[in-house]
C-alpha cells in the first residue's frame with residue numbers, strides 16, 4: 302500500500318457553510334505531509350473527518366486501505382491524533398496520560414509514558430495539573446498523548462502551536478526521526494516556516510479547496526520561474542498588483558515592498574513598468590529567494606486574483 306491516506310472528493314458542510322469542497326488528497330507512506338492553509342481553510346475539519354469525529358460527509362476517505370466511515374475503531378487504533386482542543390484541566394499530566402494509555406490497552410504503560418515525557422522535556426512536570434500548564438507545555442502533553450500507542454500514522458493539528466524555539470526544534474527532530482522509522486505524518490499549519498524544514502510533501506488548502514499539492518521539490522520546481530523582489534521607494538501597491546504578472550505586493554516590517562511575480566518575467570521589465578507606467582520612485586531594488594512562505598502566499602493570492610473570493 303503506497304498511500305496511507307486516500308481522500309477522494311471529500312465535501313463537508315456545517316449547515317450552509319461549505320468547509321470542504323471536493324478535497325482529494327493522497328498521503329504516501331513515510332511522508333511528512335504539510336497541510337497548509339490560512340485560518341478557516343478547512344484543515345481541522347479534514348483531520349476530524351480522518352479520525353472519525355465527523356461522520357457525515359460526502360466522498361471517500363480511506364486510511365490503511367479501510368473506509369474510515371465504517372472501520373473507525375479499527376483504523377483509530379493505528380493513528381495518533383493531536384487535536385486543536387482542550388485537555389481535562391483538573392488531571393495531572395501523569396493521570397491524564399495513564400488514563401489514555403489504559404483506555405487504549407497500551408502495554409508497559411509506565412515505561413512508555415516516562416520515555417515520552419523525557420523525550421519532550423516534561424519529566425519534571427509529570428505531577429502538575431494540566432490546567433496550570435503553559436500553552437507550549439500543554440501542546441507537548443498533547444503530543445505525548447498522540448504518541449502513546451506507537452501509531453503508524455500521526456495526525457497533528459498545528460503541532461507547533463505555542464512552542465518556544467527549543468521545544469519546536471525538539472518536536473521537529475522527533476517527527477523527522479519518526480518518519481525515518483517508517484511512520485507517516487500529516488501535520489497542519491498556518492505558519493509556514495516550521496513545516497519548511499521537515500515536510501516531504503505539501504498541500505495548500507484555501508476556502509475548503511486544495512489549490513496546490515505535491516512533493517515539496519516538485520512544487521518548488523513548478524514555482525522556479527516565480528520571482529521575488531525587494532523594493533524600497535514610493536510605490537502604489539494597488540496599482541502594482543494590476544500588472545498581470547505581479548501576484549503580490551506587500552509592505553514588510555522594514556518598510557520595503559516585497560513583490561512576487563509569476564511567469565518568465567525579468568527584473569528589467571518589472572523596473573520599467575514600475576517607473577514608466579506608475580511613475581514610481583525607486584530607491585532600492587533587489588531580487589530575493591523565493592521561499593515556501595512565498596509559495597503559500599502566491600498560491601492564495603493567485604487564487605484571489607482569479608476572482609475567487
Ligand SMILES: Nc1ncnc2c1ncn2[C@@H]1O[C@H](COP(=O)(O)OP(=O)(O)OP(=O)(O)O)[C@@H](O)[C@H]1O
Nearest residue numbers: 315318320338339340341342343344345346347491
Ligand atoms: N462546528 C462548526 N460549525 C459551523 N462552522 C464550522 C464548524 N467548525 C468549523 N466551521 C467552519 O468551517 C470552516 C473551516 O474550519 P476549520 O476549523 O476546518 O479551519 P482551519 O483550517 O482548521 O482553521 P484554523 O487555522 O483557524 O484552525 C470555517 O469557515 C469555520 O468557521
Ligand SMILES: [Mg+2]
Nearest residue numbers: 344345346385
Ligand atoms: Mg484548525
